[in-house]
Amino acid sequence: MSIMIDSIKCVGCGKCAAVCPGSLIRIEEKKAVIKYPKDCWGCTSCIKECPVHAVKFYLGADIGGQGSLVHTEESGDILRWLIEHPDGRVTEIDINRKESNKY
Amino acid sequence: MKSEKLTTDILIIGGGTSGCYGALTIAESFPDVKVLICEKANIKRSGCLAAGVNALNAYITEGRKPQDYVDYARKDADGIVRGDLLLTMSELLNEVTERLEKLGLVILKDENGKYVTRGNRNLKINGENIKPILADAVNALPNVTVMNRVNITDFSVSDNVIKGAFGFGIDSGIFYTIEAKAVIVATGGAAGLYKPNNPGFSRHKMWYPPFNTGAGYAMGIKSGAEMTTLEMRFIAxxxxxxxxxxxxxxxxxxxxxxxxxxxxYETKYGLTTSQRVYGTVMENIEGRGPCYLRTEGITPEQDESLLKAYLNMAPSQTIKWIESGKMPSQQNVEIEGTEPYIVGGHTAGGYWVDTNRQTTITGLYAAGDVSGGCPQKYVTGALAEGKIAALAAAEYISGRTVPEITESETAVYLSEAEKYLSGPKPRFTYEQLEEAMQTVMDSYAGGIKTNYRFNEKQLTLADEKILMLMKLSDDLHAESFHELMFIYELRERLIVCRSLIAHLKARKETRWHSFAENLDYPDRDDKNFSCYVNSKLVDGEIKIIKRELVGEGQIYEHNDRQH
Structure with a gap:
């Protein structure tokens, strides 16, 4: 599992790089770059930080990934997960931060 | 490298769950004490809780007592636990839970305002932001300084008393000498010792942080601290x-x-954590694999809830369900064992500590996954240990002055770091040696390849090969400060591997299937091994020490400590 960073969208703010628990992202020429893609463990901390949704998460093919790209959008208490399938469909899941897990 | 000296009252190494809570505790009870947290990533999302967690697995539910939790943990570990540590932890589980809720953690409650429990020990939460909550609280404390992206590599110890630590900024490249009256090590456990499932592109998965390299264990081992029960590996x-x-x-x-x-099949093998893994291994060996968790037939509402619960903890599982187009109600969830880890929060491997979590090095305290003898900590147990260690450290420093670390001592550690940055390019990279280490451990020290089993001859080979890799790692070369950290991490793992092999060798019995399954000694041997297997590095050799079990109600002190 790893992330992709859209260098056109990226504004180089460095928030993703600052928060990565593996310090795997670096800012080079004002753009975020994933320096060690194989060291990503899929915690998604970086995608939650990105203000322009340039960072997207995906599952590697070796663990059954199908090529979807995942990012989140925040609005008030809602953390929305958007899973963009390769065929263009988008699955959205809204999580209210004030609501607990039920199981 | 530029070299700087810092001074603090208490140094906390690692800003994860217990490190952060330790800082909160000191600020609350001893507001004048200066605390420095050194964290190699960023405390906002570092450690085990980066993606969140969707339950608190250690809580004393209504009608139960802390002793019940001790009994559960002891049973799960087949007796090899520290009763004193488990009880002092269990007594704080509910207090730290309430504190977390006050800090902003969402915990499920019923219409009467009572926590909704899951089984006998668990609470349901929305813990996606549990780490940012802790980090915000810590960052607001006036006497607590957080240094992110500072990797600590060695302790400074004189006459078995802690004086501080050495490390460097992975962005700045500044070499730090940190003098402290007391040190709390809270660096987590050791991942990445063994070859993982899917060792290629997706070699790291969102469960245990691959960035927890066993640094705390390795620093302690190098400084002569006593370790316990490393042979009780954890396989999830x-x-x-x-x-x-x-x-x-x-x-x-x-x-x-x-x-x-x-x-x-779970009832056939038993329900302890190791038996659940062992049963799954055996079913596969005997041709009845793959194994699953039977989720077929659950309701669509449960599906929906599970999708959200996993996004709050391990998002890849939800993505997997969605990409496959099959929800858990339609398809059972396949399960497998991970590679072995050393994680004092699940099993009992780690520093040998007294009841106050002081290690055998005076003034050095251990909390969370790095601390031994006290399994089944989970989040709340790690918080509780952070509190216990912090209170003890704060009391210890009273009346003490900051010890001095001489320039010549700094020079030793600084020159080691500089050697990796300046030396010639060797034949091998840190990554190649890491892969070699994982292959050795996988093949000869009970990895996935051998269904977690090993014998003495294999362990002897493993030790020889790890020693050889240690020698090769002396000549590694770093192109950047970040790579310098990778070299230290590899060397930490190699040190932990050697101690682990010695522990696996020393427990000549099989008490826990899969976790420590010695084919030369396939049975449990209560006569000789109802005890702790401890170890200590003395003159470059790992010395094994067997110690009697410590029960709850006892206050354990390091009486035979030499200083």
Whole structure:
């Protein structure tokens, strides 16, 4: 599992790089770059930080990934997960931060 | 490298769950004490809780007592636990839970305002932001300084008393000498010793942080601290491929472990953590794999809830369900064991500590996954240990002055770091040696390849090969400060591997299937091994020390400590 960073969208703010628990992202020429893609463990901390949704998460093919790209959008208490399938469909899941897990 | 000296009252190494809570505790009870947290990533999302957690697995539910939790943990570990540590931890589980709620953690409550429990020990939460909550609280404390992206590599110890630590900024490249009256080590456990499932592109998965390299154990071992029970490795039973936790399925929706014939096999092997792994291994060996958690037939509402629960903890599992187009109600969830880890929060490997969590080095305290003898900590137990260690450290420093670390001592550690940056390019990279180490451990020290089993001859070979890799690692070269950290991490793992091998060798019995399954000694031997196996590095050799079990109600002190 790893992330992709859209260098056109990226504004180089460095928030993703600052928060990565593996310090795997670096800012080079004002753009975020994933320096060690194989060291990503899929915690998604970086995608939650990105203000322009340039960072997207995906599952590697070796663990059954199908090529979807995942990012989140925040609005008030809602953390929305958007899973963009390769065929263009988008699955959205809204999580209210004030609501607990039920199981 | 530029070199700087820093001075503090208490140095906390690692800003994860217990490190952060330790800082909060000191600020609350001893507001004048200066605390410095050194964290190699960023405390906002570092450590085990980066993606969040969707349950608190250690809580004393209504009608139960802390002793019940001790009994549960002791049973799960077949007796090899520290009663004193488990009880002092269990007594704080509910207090730290309430504190977390006050800090902003969402915990599920019923209409009467009572926590809704899952089984006998668990609470349901929305813990996606549990780490940012802790980090915000810590960052607001006036006397606590947080230094992110500072990797600590060595302790400074004189006459068995802690004086501070050495490390460097992975962005700045500044070499730090940190003088402290007391040190709390809270660096987490050791991942990445063994070859993982899917060792290629997706070699790391969102469960245990691959960035927890066993630094705390290694620093302690190098400084002559005593370690305990490293041989009780932890192998997690996880959702296949994603390595997402299974508790939400097993306990949350009551999914049983079934083999490919649909038979429930968990009762056949027993229900302790190691037996659940062992049963899954055996079903596969005997041709009844793959194994699953039986989720088929759960309701669509449960599906919906599970998708959200996993996004709050291990997002890849939810993505896997969505990409496959099959929800857990339509398809059982395949499970497998992970590679072995050393994690004092699940099993009992780690520093040998007294009841106050002081290690055998005076003034050095250990909390969380790095601290031994006290398994089944989970989040709340790590918080509780952070509190216990912090209070003890704050009391210890009273009346003490800051010890001095001389320039010549700094020079030793600084020159070691500079050697990696300046030396010629060797034939091998840190990554190649890491792969070699994982292959050795996988093949000869009970990895996935051998169904977690080993014998003495294999362990002897493993030790020889790890020693050879240690020699090769002397000549590694770093192109950047970040790579310098990778070299230290590799060397930490190699040190932990050697101690682990010595522990596996020393427990000449099989008490825990899979966790420590010695084919030369396939049975449990209570006569000789109802005790702790401890170790200490003396003159470059690992010395094994057997110690008697310590029960609850006792206050354990390091009486034979030399200083």
């Amino acid at each position: 039973l996880r959702c296949k491929d994603t390595i997402a936790p299974t508790g939400t399925l097993a306990q949350g929706v009551g999914a049983k472990q079934v083999n490919s014939l649909g038979e429930v």
